[in-house]
Amino acid sequence: MxxxxxxxxxxxxxxxxxxxxxxxxxxxxxxxxxxxxxxxxxxxxxxxxxxxxxxxxxxxxxxxxxxxxxxxxxxxxxxxxxxxxxxxxxxxxxxxxxxxxxxxxxxxxxxxxxxxxxxxxxxxxxxxxxxxxxxxxxxxxxxxxxxxGSGQFSRIERDILQMASRMNGMIRPVDVVKQMGINRRTAIKHLTTLGDKGKFKPVLTPESNRICRYELVQSMIDSEIW
The missing domain is CATH 3.40.960 (Endonuclease; Chain A)
Known part of the structure; x- marks a missing residue:
């Protein structure tokens, strides 16, 4: 957004x-x-x-x-x-x-x-x-x-955040699946959790209003958290 x-x-x-x-x-x-x-x-x-x-x-x-x-x-x-x-x-x-x-x-x-x-x-x-x-x-x-509060992020969540940063702030569940070797349900679970923690905003498709990707919420202290 x-x-x-x-x-x-x-x-x-x-x-x-x-x-x-x-x-x-x-x-x-x-x-x-x-x-x-x-x-x-x-x-x-x-x-x-x-x-x-x-x-x-x-x-x-x-x-x-x-x-x-x-x-x-x-x-x-x-x-x-x-x-x-x-x-x-x-x-x-x-x-x-x-x-x-x-x-x-x-x-x-x-x-x-x-x-x-x-x-x-x-x-x-x-x-x-x-x-x-x-x-x-x-x-x-x-x-x-x-x-x-840095302990609120698990190792896999930190890895996902770093991955999103390398991908110019946009990431899809399929990207997490391919890069981390986990199944789609687990990838979506972690992306949703990171959204609840304020690190991602879901991006919806105009046609179906389904979540197609996630936008990273940048912060000047990201390097300290990750």
């Missing part, structure tokens, strides 16, 4: 779980800058949108609702990600609003979030710089998570 389809599916998933102001804020808040971040930075790093929550509601230090552009919660750690344009955040003439914004960021850190500010201009002109910085920041947390 490509980015456009996955992005739409991801948005619909979150919209279905919201009502009232939380739904309205998602409609109003997830705009050009936020969409650029997801497409030009997040997707190239992860190849998926799991655990990323758009327009995430938290309470500020006064108990009032506040919506963070993105919150990422892959496990025990949680990050608050804000897309910041030059005008609204630097040339803001409303000094009270500016102070409140800074206080919110401090409070988010008190509440256990690591706060990331992403310049809007970099998303347009230099997304690779943001990608590099985020990788350096997030990789230690991802490696900790993967080392704790």
């Amino acid at each position: 490509g980015f456009a389809e996955e992005h739409q599916r991801w948005l619909e998933y979150h919209k279905k779980r919201r009502t009232g102001e939380r739904l309205d804020r998602l409609d109003r808040g997830h705009r050009h800058g936020e969409q650029m971040f997801v497409e030009r930075v997040w997707w190239p790093i992860f190849g998926k949108l799991d655990d990323l929550h758009p327009e995430y509601e938290v309470a500020d230090w006064r108990g009032r609702p506040y919506f963070v552009d993105f919150v990422w919660k892959p496990g025990q750690v949680k990050f608050a990600i804000e897309i910041k344009g030059y005008g609204p955040h630097v040339q803001n003439t409303d000094r009270t609003r500016y102070r409140q914004e800074l206080n919110r960021e401090t409070y988010l850190q008190i509440a256990g979030y690591r706060v990331i500010a992403v310049p809007y201009d970099d998303l347009e002109s230099a997304p690779e710089q943001t990608i590099s910085l985020l990788k350096a920041l997030l990789t230690p947390c991802l490696l900790k998570t993967s080392s704790e």
